[in-house]
Amino acid sequence: xxxxxxxxxxxxxxxxxxxxGIIMTNHITYxxxxxxxDEATEEMFPKPIDGLAERGRxxxxxxxxxxxxxxxxxxPGYGADTDRGWGNRQSVARDYILQDRVFxxxxxxxxxxxxxxxxxxxxxxxxxxxxxPQITSPGSIMPPYPFLFEKRRIVGEPSERAxxxxxxxxxxxxxxxxxxxxADALVAYMLSLRMDYDLPEAPTAEQ
Numbered sequence: 077x078x079x080x081x082x083x084x085x086x087x088x089x090x091x092x093x094x095x096x097g098i099i100m101t102n103h104i105t106y107x108x109x110x111x112x113x114d115e116a117t118e119e120m121f122p123k124p125i126d127g128l129a130e131r132g133r134x135x136x137x138x139x140x141x142x143x144x145x146x147x148x149x150x151x152p153g154y155g156a157d158t159d160r161g162w163g164n165r166q167s168v169a170r171d172y173i174l175q176d177r178v179f180x181x182x183x184x185x186x187x188x189x190x191x192x193x194x195x196x197x198x199x200x201x202x203x204x205x206x207x208x209p210q211i212t213s214p215g216s217i218m219p220p221y222p223f224l225f226e227k228r229r230i231v232g233e234p235s236e237r238a239x240x241x242x243x244x245x246x247x248x249x250x251x252x253x254x255x256x257x258x259a260d261a262l263v264a265y266m267l268s269l270r271m272d273y274d275l276p277e278a279p280t281a282e283q
Contacts, residue, residue: 109170112275121273124174125265132265135258136179139221146181147190149271161195162188163271168278171271186218193269202263203239203255211245224259227251 111120125133136142149163157163167190172178181188196202201212207225209216225239230252238252247253255263274280 109173111173112170114273119273121275122171122174125268128261128264129268130265132261132263132268133177133179135262136265137177139262141189142179142181144181144183144185144218145179146184146188147179147269148181149188149190157188160187163191165271165274165278165280167271168275170275170277186216189266189269191269191271193267194272197267199263199267200240202266203259204241206259206262207239207241207253208245211242221259224256224262226254226256228254 111122113120147167149165149167150157151166152158158165171190205212206221208220208222209218210220227247228251230250234252235254238254241247241253
């Protein structure tokens with residue numbers, strides 16, 4: 077007796093039910109999530125990012141930052157994220173509902189960036205870091221991104237937007253380093269990465 081069709085149907089339905097249980101159940105559970113309205117502040121969280129930061133998300137993706145950085149704060153007991161100061165609460169599904177592409181990351185060669193805009197709110201820090209990480213983080217294995225900047229001769233007065241670099245990283249006399257629009261967008265995206273709000277399912281941990 078040929079049991080091939082029955083075996084095939086058994087495998088098919090087992091896979092179908094597994095897919096339904098894992099994918100569809102989660103989609104039903106999380107697909108209906110909406111921003112949380114905080115009655116105390118009368119604001120909605122999470123907030124959408126603005127146009128420049130949104131362009132910075134694309135630069136972040138183009139540069140492959142997702143391969144070395146995560147954007148997911150793990151809860152206590154599943155890592156030392158809160159001890160490292162990467163966030164004062166775990167990140168949850170609602171934190172990502174306004175993102176069309178979620179950059180959870182693949183590994184942590186570098187620190188988690190879910191709250192980097194809170195931890196490092198200085199634009200100058202980020203510009204210098206992208207130009208050469210050794211300026212801000214000596215010993216870092218992160219590569220520099222000088223192509224996000226323009227080296228140009230100073231004509232008249234120096235640009236107000238020129239980087240303030242340490243002498244060992246400064247260009248030759250008479251030249252300056254100025255951010256390109258891609259650098260501006262990427263820095264705006266970094267500053268937008270914040271998790272400074274509570275959610276019902278993830279209250280801020282007591283300090």
